Amino acid sequence: MDQRRCELRNVGDDDETLLRDVTPTLPGSLRRTAQLAPDDLRDRTSMLAGRYRLGQRLGRGGMADVFLAHDHVLGRLVAVKVLHAQLAGDDQIVERLRREAAALAAIDSAHVVAIHDAFLERGGDIFLVLRYVAGRELGTLLDEEAPLAPARAAGILAQVLDGVAALHERLLVHRDLKPSNVVVDDRDRAVLIDLGIALNRRGRRLTPVDAVAGTPAFMAPEQRLGSAVDGRCDLYQVGLMLLHALTGVDPAAHPGDVPALVVRVPRRLRRVVECAVAPDPGDRYADAVRMRVELATAALGVAASETDLS
Ligand SMILES: Nc1ncnc2c1ncn2[C@@H]1O[C@H](COP(=O)(O)OP(=O)(O)O)[C@@H](O)[C@H]1O
Ligand SMILES: [Mg+2]
Numbered sequence: 001m002d003q004r005r006c007e008l009r010n011v012g013d014d015d016e017t018l019l020r021d022v023t024p025t026l027p028g029s030l031r032r033t034a035q036l037a038p039d040d041l042r043d044r045t046s047m048l049a050g051r052y053r054l055g056q057r058l059g060r061g062g063m064a065d066v067f068l069a070h071d072h073v074l075g076r077l078v079a080v081k082v083l084h085a086q087l088a089g090d091d092q093i094v095e096r097l098r099r100e101a102a103a104l105a106a107i108d109s110a111h112v113v114a115i116h117d118a119f120l121e122r123g124g125d126i127f128l129v130l131r132y133v134a135g136r137e138l139g140t141l142l143d144e145e146a147p148l149a150p151a152r153a154a155g156i157l158a159q160v161l162d163g164v165a166a167l168h169e170r171l172l173v174h175r176d177l178k179p180s181n182v183v184v185d186d187r188d189r190a191v192l193i194d195l196g197i198a199l200n201r202r203g204r205r206l207t208p209v210d211a212v213a214g215t216p217a218f219m220a221p222e223q224r225l226g227s228a229v230d231g232r233c234d235l236y237q238v239g240l241m242l243l244h245a246l247t248g249v250d251p252a253a254h255p256g257d258v259p260a261l262v263v264r265v266p267r268r269l270r271r272v273v274e275c276a277v278a279p280d281p282g283d284r285y286a287d288a289v290r291m292r293v294e295l296a297t298a299a300l301g302v303a304a305s306e307t308d309l310s
Contacts, residue, residue, distance in 0.1 A: 048125050052080055063087060068132060078116060083126040094120055101128050103195045106170050111163030113193045133191045139179030147248035150266050154299030156190050157242045158292050163192040164238060165288040168231045171201040177237035178218040201230065217252035221279045232281040235291055239276025268301040
C-alpha cells in the first residue's frame with residue numbers, strides 16, 4: 001500500500017512540515033492528484049467543503065473512493081470516503097452511507113476507525129471524514145509476510161476481535177470482515193474499517209440495498225445460504241484471517257480446503273481456528289470476547305512450548 005504514503009507538498013508551509021513529519025519518506029504529492037483522482041473529481045479544486053485538501057487515493061470500492069486528505073482547519077491528516085458522483089443522486093446509497101456513518105459514530109474503540117464528520121447534503125459532495133490509519137491493509141501484510149509467527153498473528157487478530165466486540169456491544173454485525181477491511185500500522189496496531197454492509201441486530205439493516213450481503217469468498221456458510229446471521233458470522237471471518245496469517249495460505253482462494261488448512265495450524269492454536277470456522281454457528285465461540293481470551297491463552301501456550309509447532 002505504498003501509494004497511500006504521500007508527501008502532499010503543495011499545501012501551506014506549516015502543513016508541509018507537519019505532513020513530512022507524519023509521512024517521512026514517501027513519494028507522491030498533491031500535484032499528482034489530477035492524475036490520481038477519478039474523472040468526477042478531476043475538474044474540481046480537490047478541496048472538499050473548503051477544508052479537506054485531497055491527496056493520494058488510498059482505496060477504491062464500488063461505491064466510493066477513499067483519499068488521504070489534509071484538514072486545513074485542524075491541521076491534521078484524515079481519510080475521506082467520497083461517494084462516486086454518479087451515485088450521489090441515489091437516495092438509497094446515500095442512506096446507506098449515512099447509516100455507515102452513524103454506526104461508526106456509535107463505536108468508541110481504538111480498533112474501529114473513528115469518524116470525524118459526514119457530509120451528506122443532496123447536491124453537494126457526499127463524503128465521510130475518517131481518522132487516517134497510517135499503515136497497510138492486513139491483506140498486503142499477509143501477502144508480504146505470512147505465515148506470521150503465532151504470537152504475532154494472535155496479537156493482530158486479538159485486536160481485530162477487540163474491534164468486533166465493540167461492534168457487537170452496539171448490536172452491530174460487520175458481515176464483511178476480510179483482510180482489505182483491516183488496516184495495520186507499522187507497530188502492528190489493527191483497526192477495522194468499512195461498515196458499509198453492517199447489520200443492526202435490532203432488526204434494521206444498515207444497508208437498505210441488501211443485494212450485496214458480503215464478499216462471497218469470505219462469507220460464513222450461513223451468509224452464503226442467505227440465512228439469518230448474527231455476530232458469529234464475524235467470528236467465522238476472523239477465523240479465516242487467522243487461518244491465513246498462521247498458514248500463509250489464503251483460504252478465500254481455496255474455499256473447499258478450509259478443513260485441510262486448519263490441520264496446518266500450530267496445534268495449540270488449531271482448536272481456536274477450528275472453533276471459529278465451524279460451519280455451524282452453534283459450534284463457534286459464543287462471542288468475540290470469549291474467542292479473544294482463548295486466542296490469547298493459546299498463543300501464550302505456543303510461545304511457552306515451541307514443540308507445539310509440530
Ligand atoms: N481510515 C482509513 N485510513 C486508511 N486507509 C483507509 C481508511 N479507510 C479506507 N482506507 C483504504 O481504502 C480502502 C477502501 O475503503 P473501504 O471503506 O473499505 O471502502 P469500500 O466500501 O469501497 O470497500 C480500504 O481497503 C483501505 O485500504
Ligand atoms: Mg472495503
